[in-house]
Every structure is written in structure tokens, then in C-alpha cells.
Amino acid sequence: MDAKLKGAPSFIWRSLWSSLGILKEGLVWRVGNGSGIKIWKDKWLPRPVTYQIQTPINMLDSETRVEPLIDKDCRSWTVDLVQSVFREEEAKLICSIPISRRGASDRRIWVGSDRGTYTIKSAYFIETKLSNRSFGEPSTTGSKNSEWRDLWRLEVPGKVKILIWKCLNNILPTKDRLYKKNIVDNYLCPVCEREKETIMHALWVCPAAADIWGGETSTFRKWRRDYPDFQQLWGEMIKKLSQENIELAAACSTTYHIWTRRNAYTFQNQPKNPASIVSLAQTDLASLKEIKQSNNTNAVRSQERGPSQLWKPPEWPFFKVNFDVAFDKDKESMGMGIILRDSEGGLQATFTAPKTHILLAFQAKVSALHRAMELCSELGLNQVIIEGDAKVVIDSVNSKNEDNSWLGQEIDDL
Template sequence: MCQPKDQGGLGFKDLVKFNEAMLAKQFWRLLHDQSSLFFRVFKAKYFPHGTVFEAKKSSSSYAWQSILKARSVIKVGSMWRVGDGSTIRVYWDKWLPRNFPSKISSPQKSALGDVRVASLIDQDKKQWDYAKIGHLFLPFEAAKIKSIPICITNQADCIIWPRYRDGLYSVKIGYQLLCELNTQNRASGFAYKMQFTSEESARGSDVPKLRNKVRCNEPSMPLGKILKSTASLLREFQSHTRLGVNTSTQRDIKWKPPEGVMVKTNFDRAIFVESDQAGIGVVVRNNKGQVMAALVEKIPKPASTEILEVLAARRAVQFIHELGFTLSIFEGDAKTIIKALAEGNCLIPSIGHIIKDIEFISGLLRTKSFYHVKRQGNTVAHALVLRAMLSFPVLIWMEDVPPNIYRFVSVNFPIS
């Protein structure tokens, strides 16, 4: 009865699992709502000298024993977000940005049993110690670590829920996790589903056709070629879709100059799938449309597009501060990030620490504001970010842009 309808059940909730998911919500509150009376009472009684993860079962109340039982749900589905790295144990905690949270699998050095992530960070430069990471970890894990953004300001490490876009745990997602963990194919089913959802959805429509042809002894496409065929059809569809776009609407959206002595800073980002890297582009222009400065930077590809978008915003604010400008409007085409920056929303667990960095740096400016602009009004920054794929880690131009970018400046806003 509790099986989903598409699996032959009636779709009723499994009350045992649902109750455990709700208890896990209380455990999540103990992790994040540490100013509440609920936290202060339970900490004083059950874990006065440690964290809630370190609390031990004892002859305590039934409510506390029930909450501790749900601790395993949070342990399985959560991961650490790196702040200053002082809390996270390198080899024992889950902090790598993968589709399914995981611990370090590289062989452990004998003298580094309880070492913290802070020891891998160059605290003066606020960046990873690349030499140490390359020495201690396998290449694929070293690349993952280097892609994690480091805070510019001092911030504590934080536990987030990576399966939710906002990084927060919910009863619904906890219940889904418990149901998935309860299946017979626990290891292959849950982890495989997390890592290969996009691949399965891409070829899902072709599999039934293939099965029917095999059953009827008809010629069929090899299974290994289905994904390539589907990708080809998708590209063909997208090319025809782009041809049908109303270009007159796109031409009406242009970059607008700032007023008075302010400058306008546009930023954009792109992911380079082939090299597993990402790029950031920033351009600064005055009220006459003249380019004051431009920047392109290549960085390791972050765990999500959302993190890359907010990193591009942080680099734009840093760039303005480095140039000495104090009055700036910032424009980007990532609507969700711009909204979070305009509202000063630092509560989003997955990117809140980077937004705090942006708030700190932008607070050093006399005037700043963040606005969303459509891609057609952000063409110069977009053209710059594509150049990052062929550039050194950082390139800066003062009162100029690369020759192949100037046409975007002229078309976007003709300079007299």
C-alpha cells in the first residue's frame, strides 16, 4: 500500500518513515537554530561539551532518544560547506561537492589522522594550498577540492543539504531519502540515481522502443549509441528553435549607461565542459559608454551553476574595489543571484557565505546597487567570459578590451 502508484502500490505514506523524517527536522533545528530555547535546553542537558552529532544515547527521555535515532538521516544526506575549515575533519567528514555527499577516499597519511580542512588553506592569501593538496590527494579529489570556493571573510563551517537547491532540509526530501535507502538496491539504486539522473532521462524514451524491437526480433540500435543519438536530436531541435526566435525583441534590449559619475559593472560566467573549468568576465563602463576596465578569469569548475554565478558577482565587486571606484551599479543576467544580493539574503546555505563576502566588500563602496539584465543587455561581459577559455588564469585591460570584443561594445552602445 505504501509503494508509489507507478510501482503498483496505492501511494500511502509509510508513517514510520514519515515520523523519522519529521524527527530529523528537529535534529536539523538543533544544528542551525542555536539561539532558540529548544537548542539551549537540549544542549545543556544532553551535549554540554560537544556538538549534537557527538551526543551519546543514555537513559534519557523518549523524545531525545527519538531525535537521536533520526540523526542517521541527517548524517546520510548532509554535507559540510567550507568556511574557515576549522571544524571539518579532512578524512572523516563529508565535504566534497559531489552529487552524492562523500568523504575523502584518498589514502590517509599516517600523521594526519584528525587534521582539519583549515590546514589545506593558505590563510594569508585566502586560497587553497595547491601544492599540499596535490601531494596529499588523488588527482580527481584534488580537482574537486580546488573547485570549492574559499571565503574572503572569516566564517564558520556550516552543514547543508545538497539535494535541495536552497541547501535546507525538509520533511519531504527526508522522507524520499528514507524510501530510497529502504529499497533492495540501496547502494546501486540510490547512488546511481543521484549521479546519472540526467543520463537516464535523456535515453529513457528510446529504451522502450529498443526493448520492443528486441522482443520482436527486429533490427535495433545498440544500447551504447542511444545516448549519442538522443544528444544529436536535441542539438538539432535546439538549432531549429533558435532560428525561430524573434530577433526584433532581442535588438530592443540594449545596455544603458549609468547616470552622473557612477560606473556600471557587468559580469557573466560560463562553464567549459571540455576542460572541467569555468570562466568569469567583468567589464566596467562610464556614463559615456567608454570602457574603464575589463577582466577575464579562469577558475576550476564549481559544484553548481548557482555557485559560479555568485562567484562572478563577488569577482566583479572585488574588481571595482581594486580599481578604486566607489560608486557602481552591478548588472548580471542571473536573476536569482541578483535578487539574493539586492535583498542581502545570506541565509541560502549553499551560497550564503559568498553573499556575505560580497556584502562585506561592497560595504566599502560609497554607493552600490544590484540589478538584473537580460543576456542581450549583457553581451560584452558574455563575450569576455568566452575568451577566458583561451586565456591565462587572469587577464586585465585598462580603458580597453580585446580587439575581437570591441564590436560588441560598439553595437551594444555606440560611442561618439
């Protein structure tokens, strides 16, 4: 990680070295026993963007490892020491980091993905963040976030949202874009064959698109045609089409079908009537509305029926443990409940306890599952069925893939 690029390097080494910045940005330490992590220098806090301690160096010198902050006997943080060394906010965050109960070694994980595993896609996003940081974030970041919220909240099919997202990011594969990448030999619109096919031309200006937007009953009949880019057109739509987003949803769906009409004509030589495009857009929205109403009706019926699965006792000689948690995000705490019953349904043991320094519901459920397993071990039981409603936790435990996420060591401990 600290390698230098010396004189006359090979092409392969120079290529590998050029990606070092991305690796340094995406690799962080996950605490195991703390022996390999330097408190003040390494990246080990689950907090973007730096993942490093911001508290000024005090009490412990600059080379001190994380290990002295951990009580080796209890396999937990030495809370008093942590609170005396770090600022309150960082102390709470540190105490919420799970520690390997097995004393496993510290591990480097990749923050670009939820599972902590490197992927090309996650590296691309980290590279994009680095580029934005180098050149400075645009002053319109707030408005951009608002644009995305307006888009993702729309009640339109996912395929429509993806198309609009591509338009706003200027990555729709129009002839102009493909020509610049030397994929096609000209940039003319394949429909009108007269002008450069940009996103605005294909979806708004081209006569084939203008006929649709300019229909007798169209809201857009008198709208201007000279918007410089799709971002400005989208902003105008958000501003003017406010009738519970019904008109905006219709506009998005129409945009999608204008693009599919263009593709059908270009690749299959199948021209479509402008009236059919409006009809298809309306059908899409009507179908989506019908599906949502059906789902809501089914949800109400399900609630009226109550739980669909009743508790069943295990077969002899097994015992069954059920666990559940109550998680308070604001107070960063949880309460757990565990109950143990035999094959006849007879109560054998119960356990309840609170726990602090819990930041995530997943973390709370893992803690409860671990305590349930400990309870069985304390009672000398080894033929036990453990049952809970924490599907994500159960799937993680049963998964054959290694979990390199921030909380992965808790799954490993199980």
C-alpha cells in the same frame, strides 16, 4: 550527533533519536575557514554518496583539520599541498570548493535540498535512499531509469505524466489502496461495483475502461486484459508503440481521462460517453502541439529581431559595470570579462582573466561578479550599477533568505 539511546528512554527522546540516522546522512560540512572540519573523518566533499575523502591517510594524521590546506593570506587552497596529499580526482574537487573570503566559520548544511535547508520532503527522500541501501537496490534499476526517461520525454501535458508516474509507483488512490489504509470501508470499484479496484482494474480491466480501449479504431482492441500490474502494461506500450511516441502519447492521455472520468462519476455522479474520452485525449495532444509550434515561432521571431534591450549609460554620478563569463565544463575552467563605463558611456576600465577549478556555470558567474566588485573597490568607486545576464546569481544576491548551499559562502561574501 553522537548521543546514545540508554535504558528506559522517554517516548519523545526515543522518537528524536530514531531520526538521528537521517540527520547524519543529510548533514555535511561546508568549508569556511576549515578549522572545524576533520579531513579524514568528516563529510565535506561535494560528492555523493559518502561526501568523504577516499584517499588513504598519508602525510597528515587522522585528526588533522582542513585549515592547514588553506592559504590564510590569499584565502585560497594551497594547491601544491592538496595535490601532494590527495588523489588527482579528489584534489581537483577540493580545489574547486569555494572558501570564505571573510574567514567565516565552517557550517553544517543539508544536502537533501538545493538551498541547503532542511525540509520534510527532502528528509523523506533521504530516508527512502537509506531504506533502499539497507535492503539492496533492485536489479532492475537500469530498466527503471529507462522507464522514467521514456515517460518524461513524452510530449504530453504535465498532468498526464504525473498520473503515469503515480501508476508506475503504485500510489494512485484507488479504492483498494485506500481500503488498506483504513480510509474507506470497501475496496470495490465505484463504477462496476463488482471487483476490487486496483490500478489495473480502474484503468484497463473495468468494463468502463475496456469499452474505451476496445473501440473500433483503437490500437489496443486486441491487446490482452490480464497484465499483472501497470508496470508490465507500460513496458508493453513502450515496446510496441514506437511511431515517434505519437501512439504512446495518445495512450497516456487516454489513461489520464479514464481516471478523471472515474472521478467525475464517483464524486459528482457525472458519467461520460466513452467516445468523449478519446476525443478529450486527442484535443489535449493537439493543443500541446499548437502551443509548442507557437513558442517555436515566437523564438524564431525573437532571434530575428535580435536583442530586445540595448545598453544604456547610467545617470550621473554613477558608473556601470558589465560582466560576462565563458565556462568550459570539460576543462573545468572559465574566462571572465569586465567592462566599466561612466555616465556618458565612456570607457573607464576593462578586465579579463582565466580561472581554473570551476565545476559549475553558477560558480563561474559568481566569481566574475565578485571580481567586478573588487575592481570597483580597487578604483575607489562606490556609486556603481552592476549589470549582467546571470539572473540566478543576481536573484541569489538580492534574496533575503540565507543560502546554505555548497556555494552559499560565495553569495555571503558578496
